[in-house]
Amino acid sequence: MAARPLRIAILAIVAFAAGLLLARVLTPQRAELPQTERATVLPAPRALPPLELVDQDARPLPRDFFAGHWTVVFFGFTQCPDICPTTLATLAQVRGQLADMPAAQQPRVLLVSVDPERDPPERLAAYVRFFDPTFMAATGTAEATAAAAAAFGVPYAKVSTPGGGYTMDHGSGLFVVGPGGGMVAYLSAPHEAATIARDYRRIVAWAGSRT
Secondary structure (H helix, E strand, O other): OOHHHHHHHHHHHHHHHHHHHHHHHHOHHHHHOOOOOOEEEEEEEEEOOOOOOEEOOOOEOOOOOOOOOOEEEEEEOOOOOOHHHHHHHHHHHHHHHOOOOOHHHOOEEEEEEOOOOOOOHHHHHHHHHHHOOOOEEEEOOHHHHHHHHHHHOOOEEEEEOOOOOEEEEEOOOEEEEOOOOEEEEEEOOOOOHHHHHHHHHHHHHHHHHOO
């Protein structure tokens, strides 16, 4: 991966963490935030730019992709040995545990690849649908990938392995994007399905009470 996109991604995660801290300090309504177990809820949704990526069917993501839906976003790659498959399997369990919610409140799951060199749309489609037929994925150029990671504050890096290959180091957080198109919460690892499901219900109920 080029050095410049990596620097952008690393600076973005630092800025994101600083922004969360500043928001907590300056927001007097902290007590109004939902009581979650692992999720960090933002006092106000964080705006996201359009993602210049294509989905698992090679279709460009619409500029308003997030609008009108609840979406859980995760960054990873298909050749990830452990974190990615474990997280996707956990999210499949989460969707099952949230099946009783109204359809409009049930979360979509989007995997954004940090390894565009080896993750064309067709590979991503087979990969995510193995875990759940409704799961979606996105990929793009190295520049578009870096921009997407920067928007969410996700660090990632290409790491050489013995024999001339490589793997990808990347952040393992989950991001909850609301139907208004902004990021409303972040969940750090380790991820456990029942905890995520409980926090997700609280987040959706809290967001609904504010509209």
